[in-house]
Amino acid sequence: MQSKTPIDWSLYVVTDAGLSRGRSHLAVIEAAIAGGATVVQYREKAASTRQMIAEAQVLRELTRRAGVPLIVNDRLDVALAIDADGVHVGQDDMPAAVARRLIGPDKLLGVSAANLAEAMQAVQNGADYLGVGPVFATPTKPDAAPPIGMEGLREICRHVPLPVVAIGGINATNAAAAIAAGAQGIAVVSAVVAAEDVVAAARQLRALVAAARQRA
Amino acid sequence: MQSKTPIDWSLYVVTDAGLSRGRSHLAVIEAAIAGGATVVQYREKAASTRQMIAEAQVLRELTRRAGVPLIVNDRLDVALAIDADGVHVGQDDMPAAVARRLIGPDKLLGVSAANLAEAMQAVQNGADYLGVGPVFATPTKPDAAPPIGMEGLREICRHVPLPVVAIGGINATNAAAAIAAGAQGIAVVSAVVAAEDVVAAARQLRALVAAARQRA
Numbered sequence A, B: 001m002q003s004k005t006p007i008d009w010s011l012y013v014v015t016d017a018g019l020s021r022g023r024s025h026l027a028v029i030e031a032a033i034a035g036g037a038t039v040v041q042y043r044e045k046a047a048s049t050r051q052m053i054a055e056a057q058v059l060r061e062l063t064r065r066a067g068v069p070l071i072v073n074d075r076l077d078v079a080l081a082i083d084a085d086g087v088h089v090g091q092d093d094m095p096a097a098v099a100r101r102l103i104g105p106d107k108l109l110g111v112s113a114a115n116l117a118e119a120m121q122a123v124q125n126g127a128d129y130l131g132v133g134p135v136f137a138t139p140t141k142p143d144a145a146p147p148i149g150m151e152g153l154r155e156i157c158r159h160v161p162l163p164v165v166a167i168g169g170i171n172a173t174n175a176a177a178a179i180a181a182g183a184q185g186i187a188v189v190s191a192v193v194a195a196e197d198v199v200a201a202a203r204q205l206r207a208l209v210a211a212a213r214q215r216a
């Protein structure tokens, strides 16, 4: 995957070992890509560094074959070890400007923003895209900032000159609204990785995003 | 701190927030250096990446002023972010060969070894020094490998062409024996950071190592 070629942000799927019904990351992400996932993020907070690298390496090989960018959440060391296409940092992670300096200009840098000030700061710090939210409250991240709603999402998209991926409680009932609010794509965790039929869940979301983009 | 200049491995002090009696890393490490610590390792497993970088940055400024090398345990991302002098990896951390590739030839690479096979592999993988142990059982790392004793330490030191730092239950009662077994220095956690008088504890250990080296 060549970085900084135009990325299709439509359906950005984030791993979660705890929500995957005992299925491996490989099985879940293979199905998600078969259903139309356009970006994959490896997110893991509890495993050892050795285990993270082993898991992410499996996804690296899969996503490279599929031509889908792979981004690592928080752990720039893991991202570098497996030659990920980028790293995504939140407000508790490495400062974005430091991450940009360490990954260089060619890797993707994503930054989480929960309000307009964080979004503007992320632009200054060299982000390539923003994960904006939580749009809605979500049990996946109980420590997250207060939800910003579709209006908050719309306000940030209006002001930010970067692709925005909407995150936090996004599913088939609100994916189209997120795109209508200005997001380039949707980031989902449980809506895909916890689905009984991962392929079908991804396919439905991808189709909803595609239809909404045509209307936008 | 210029890396790869000869390092004095005599007294290698590892941070532990939980054992520091509520004192800051800055206070503890400042005292340890005043007492004669020759190397400092920042070790933290629970904090956010943002917090680790902030804490390690404080130690970076302190150790740079003192001319003492600062090594970061496990987290190569944190090591790079603060421009540490090196990184130390255990068997659950990033593979040593990957760490060497990512930090380049000039930064220090330390590797933990619990037996001769791991020690030899670490030499192959480009380690600059080894942390060998646990020599004795220790409550600091309940998940550690079985203790190797002074004889195990001696055997590894005899065969390894790199500086060895003895770790695991090392304190004033056995520091001299570790040096006599062939270690270049001792790595300590609680023997220094949990001491009521950190300066005095470090000073005593440093003196014991110096005396044992003169006899060795």
Ligand code: NI
Pocket (backbone or CB within 6 Å): B155, B158, B159
């Ligand atoms: Ni032998």
